[in-house]
Amino acid sequence: HEPKYLKDYRPPAYWIDTIDLQFDLYEKEVIVTSFMKIQRNNEQAGEHTPLVLNCQDADILHVVAGDMVLLPGEYERGEDYFKLNRVPEQFTLEIKNRLTPQNNTSLEGLYKSSGTFCTQCEAEGFRKITCFSDRPDVMSRFSCIITADENKYPVLLSNGNLVKKGKLENNRHYVKWEDPFKKPSYLFALVAGDLVCIKDTFTTCSGREIDLHIYVEAENKDKCGHAMASLKQSMAWDEQRFGREYDLDLYQIVAVNDFNMGAMENKGLNVFNSKYVLARPETATDQDFMNIQGVIGHEYFHNWTGNRVTLQNWFQLSLKEGLTVFRDQEFTADLNSRAVKRISDVKNLRTLQFPEDAGPMSHPVRPESYIEMNNFYTMTVYEKGAEVIRMIHEILGREIFRKGMDLYFHRFDGRAVTTEDFIQTMEDAAGVDLSRFRLWYSQSGTPRVTVRRTYNEKRRQLTIKIAQTTPPDHNQQQKKALHIPIKFGLLDKNGKDITPPEHHLLELKSLEKEWVFDDIPSETVPSLFRGFSAPVIMDTDLTCEELSFLMAHDNDAFNRWDAAQQLYFREIDTLISGLQSHATPTVSSHVINALEKALKDPHMDRALMAKTITLPDENEIGEKYEIIDVDAIHSARQFLRQSIAKELEGLFMEIIDSGSAVDPKDLSHNAMAHRSLVNAALSYVAALESPQSQEIIYQHFISSGNMTREIFSLTLLCDMTSPFTGPALEQFYEKWHTDPLVMDKWFSVQAGATVPGTLDKIKSLCRHPDFTWKNPNRIRSLIGVFGMTNPFVFHQADGAGYQFFADKVIDLDKINPQITARMVSVFNRYKRYDARRRELMKNQLKRIHDVRGLSRDVYEIVSRALG
Numbered sequence: 044h045e046p047k048y049l050k051d052y053r054p055p056a057y058w059i060d061t062i063d064l065q066f067d068l069y070e071k072e073v074i075v076t077s078f079m080k081i082q083r084n085n086e087q088a089g090e091h092t093p094l095v096l097n098c099q100d101a102d103i104l105h106v107v108a109g110d111m112v113l114l115p116g117e118y119e120r121g122e123d124y125f126k127l128n129r130v131p132e133q134f135t136l137e138i139k140n141r142l143t144p145q146n147n148t149s150l151e152g153l154y155k156s157s158g159t160f161c162t163q164c165e166a167e168g169f170r171k172i173t174c175f176s177d178r179p180d181v182m183s184r185f186s187c188i189i190t191a192d193e194n195k196y197p198v199l200l201s202n203g204n205l206v207k208k209g210k211l212e213n214n215r216h217y218v219k220w221e222d223p224f225k226k227p228s229y230l231f232a233l234v235a236g237d238l239v240c241i242k243d244t245f246t247t248c249s250g251r252e253i254d255l256h257i258y259v260e261a262e263n264k265d266k267c268g269h270a271m272a273s274l275k276q277s278m279a280w281d282e283q284r285f286g287r288e289y290d291l292d293l294y295q296i297v298a299v300n301d302f303n304m305g306a307m308e309n310k311g312l313n314v315f316n317s318k319y320v321l322a323r324p325e326t327a328t329d330q331d332f333m334n335i336q337g338v339i340g341h342e343y344f345h346n347w348t349g350n351r352v353t354l355q356n357w358f359q360l361s362l363k364e365g366l367t368v369f370r371d372q373e374f375t376a377d378l379n380s381r382a383v384k385r386i387s388d389v390k391n392l393r394t395l396q397f398p399e400d401a402g403p404m405s406h407p408v409r410p411e412s413y414i415e416m417n418n419f420y421t422m423t424v425y426e427k428g429a430e431v432i433r434m435i436h437e438i439l440g441r442e443i444f445r446k447g448m449d450l451y452f453h454r455f456d457g458r459a460v461t462t463e464d465f466i467q468t469m470e471d472a473a474g475v476d477l478s479r480f481r482l483w484y485s486q487s488g489t490p491r492v493t494v495r496r497t498y499n500e501k502r503r504q505l506t507i508k509i510a511q512t513t514p515p516d517h518n519q520q521q522k523k524a525l526h527i528p529i530k531f532g533l534l535d536k537n538g539k540d541i542t543p544p545e546h547h548l549l550e551l552k553s554l555e556k557e558w559v560f561d562d563i564p565s566e567t568v569p570s571l572f573r574g575f576s577a578p579v580i581m582d583t584d585l586t587c588e589e590l591s592f593l594m595a596h597d598n599d600a601f602n603r604w605d606a607a608q609q610l611y612f613r614e615i616d617t618l619i620s621g622l623q624s625h626a627t628p629t630v631s632s633h634v635i636n637a638l639e640k641a642l643k644d645p646h647m648d649r650a651l652m653a654k655t656i657t658l659p660d661e662n663e664i665g666e667k668y669e670i671i672d673v674d675a676i677h678s679a680r681q682f683l684r685q686s687i688a689k690e691l692e693g694l695f696m697e698i699i700d701s702g703s704a705v706d707p708k709d710l711s712h713n714a715m716a717h718r719s720l721v722n723a724a725l726s727y728v729a730a731l732e733s734p735q736s737q738e739i740i741y742q743h744f745i746s747s748g749n750m751t752r753e754i755f756s757l758t759l760l761c762d763m764t765s766p767f768t769g770p771a772l773e774q775f776y777e778k779w780h781t782d783p784l785v786m787d788k789w790f791s792v793q794a795g796a797t798v799p800g801t802l803d804k805i806k807s808l809c810r811h812p813d814f815t816w817k818n819p820n821r822i823r824s825l826i827g828v829f830g831m832t833n834p835f836v837f838h839q840a841d842g843a844g845y846q847f848f849a850d851k852v853i854d855l856d857k858i859n860p861q862i863t864a865r866m867v868s869v870f871n872r873y874k875r876y877d878a879r880r881r882e883l884m885k886n887q888l889k890r891i892h893d894v895r896g897l898s899r900d901v902y903e904i905v906s907r908a909l910g
């Protein structure tokens with residue numbers, strides 16, 4: 044398990060200009076024939092440079108170089124490579140090999156999902172299909188012939204355009220696809236199955252008509268409308284916002300049930316986890332609808348940021364992922380509520396990326412080494428990467444940023460480039476110096492930013508001192524000062540924005556800096572990092588009164604929400620200290636008052652109101668502490684929730700009653716916003732734990748009319764000890780047991796419960812006939828939800844949660860290493876718990892580490908955690 048390093052990158056010794064593939068698909072085997080035109084890269088190689096191709100698991104049957112058949116002794120076959128010691132400057136190479144996709148449970152390379160053949164090649168999966176120079180800087184023109192039984196596999200798809208099709212003997216048929224665009228092998232795709240096709244078209248800005256095809260299993264035909272609408276919205280948005288037009292005449296999306304990630308942007312043939320395609324209001328929540336729109340957008344936007352301009356090597360992954368996440372976030376923000384989108388993204392970043400960046404897997408946005416590339420599809424590369432792009436956008440402004448993007452596409456279309464090329468282009472387009480800014484790509488860790496004020500009453504002068512520090516870690520012992528954009532505002536005591544125009548953006552480029560503001564009235568309150576303008580942890584000297592004031596008056600919606608969050612954190616912190624010293628807890632009146640004011644605000648958007656009244660979750664709270672006290676956090680949060688519920692019950696009941704006026708099938712912003720507020724109110728009412736409140740939740744469950752209401756009330760029922768819980772779970776099961784995506788939710792709500800007996804329940808669910816270790820969605824909904832979002836049960840003091848989890852990790856690694864590596868990451872933060880738990884987790888890590896034949900994926904995570 045040797046690491047690969049960025050510093051060792053060299054351009055390839057050979058180019059592969061074209062590759063013509065043929066796949067003969069059978070039930071017991073697949074025969075792959077590959078015909079390549081190879082050309083030496085004279086800048087890198089000479090006549091003595093061997094040709095080395097990546098090759099894994101492929102059983103080689105036949106090799107022809109030029110017109111010479113090569114015998115096994117005439118080529119070298121290693122565990123993961125194929126080598127020819129002497130080759131001419133230009134030649135053709137034909138390799139035939141055999142695969143058994145029906146046995147491939149890793150879901151990488153060519154595999155079968157519910158009877159459909161499909162591929163997943165990113166990052167390094169193409170080498171499991173055939174021998175190739177499987178690296179993103181080798182770009183080739185691909186063609187692909189597929190032959191298969193016509194009854195079993197009527198649909199045969201690959202990238203690009205269909206150029207030929209016809210019948211063969213024995214009920215077989217064939218197709219030939221050609222992709223006119225050169226691409227790296229990770230963007231290759233093949234699909235063969237018995238699927239139905241939903242068709243639509245999109246007319247581009249230049250008047251070309253594009254065929255849009257979504258392929259799904261027949262029973263899901265009525266669940267594709269939203270995905271199709273989202274695709275058309277994405278195509279229109281990329282034209283309007285970035286001037287990017289689609290390039291092929293056909294865009295295909297296939298939904299498969301077994302998929303390691305969300306989706307894959309293969310050129311002209313996206314393969315999607317069915318979770319991000321299929322939706323009807325009866326089966327999918329409002330959040331699912333939003334996620335589908337976001338992921339469809341994300342994969343579509345990759346066509347320019349990723350496919351047309353691709354990566355020189357995998358260390359540059361954020362070049363396409365950070366940028367494409369930024370683009371999909373902007374898409375969602377432009378089409379829905381910008382503030383609501385920003386709030387969920389930041390919550391996500393704080394709960395998942397900040398801990399990653401403070402733990403053993405911490406790495407810069409552009410990592411410097413990896414053992415298994417799949418482990419680096421991380422929150423840091425994706426979400427922090429998107430924050431880095433967002434900061435450039437903030438510093439340059441929208442128009443100049445667009446100018447930079449245009450120049451980027453102009454310079455690099457059809458090429459494999461680096462994050463440095465991107466930054467350089469932005470500098471050139473904007474005429475700015477981003478030399479210090481570049482550190483965001485190479486330095487890991489979350490900066491802490493401290494803000495301190497002094498006010499000189501006599502001179503009416505406000506001084507704001509801002510300082511930054513990033514804690515040292517295994518990547519760098521000494522951290523440098525970053526270039527941090529701080530979107531800034533000043534509010535006078537009436538809430539009027541009195542920010543001097545030149546100070547809407549403060550740029551901190553050194554370890555500390557002072558800003559002096561003249562002629563400022565007393566009681567002015569600063570609003571900092573508006574819209575979360577930089578991914579930092581902020582520490583201010585704002586008082587609780589000032590936070591309540593910002594919560595009510597800040598003209599930046601994100602900061603209004605963030606002020607509320609800070610108030611909750613402070614309150615929970617006080618409650619935790621109280622609990623730890625066995626004092627009788629009480630909740631401060633300013634929290635209740637601030638909440639009441641928000642709930643009575645007639646102007647506030649309901650979705651924002653819902654976000655504002657929602658308490659931070661237990662993981663988010665834990666993140667604030669050096670040593671995480673899971674029990675105290677759980678009790679303090681519960682106590683706060685209950686106290687708020689008791690004080691404001693009347694208001695919550697009004698909200699819940701108002702919900703009956705909303706059509707459960709209405710997917711407009713207002714309807715979704717209203718439902719999210721009703722759910723937030725229901726959650727408080729559930730905290731009352733009275734027979735009446737249980738009755739209210741159960742009534743809500745049986746009269747729900749859509750999945751948003753149905754699953755949320757079921758979640759609340761599962762999290763309480765109530766006579767309604769068992770019957771509700773059974774009714775839900777009876778109603779939905781034939782729909783796998785809905786069944787995932789049924790497993791999740793049980794895995795996320797904090798009631799006594801949850802762990803035993805999870806253990807028995809593992810033996811449930813509907814549970815399977817072969818489906819990543821199912822594993823994530825049971826094991827993933829338990830390990831990642833249920834800290835109270837996972838960290839139960841006797842270590843039984845750890846033991847169970849580690850057992851499952853060890854078994855699952857033999858089936859699907861990629862998913863297992865994600866799961867085992869829950870142990871990464873073991874040092875953040877008390878001595879007893881730390882020891883218990885460490886023992887499990889050691890146990891996993893010592894398993895013979897551990898995958899590279901899991902080995903890398905576990906050895907880093909122990910390291």
Ligand code: B3K
Nearest residue numbers: 165166304306307417420
């Ligand atoms: N690029 C893919 C992720 C591939 C995952 C490889 N293990 C999805 C995306 O980011 O769009």
Ligand code: ZN
Nearest residue numbers: 341345364367
């Ligand atoms: Zn992506």
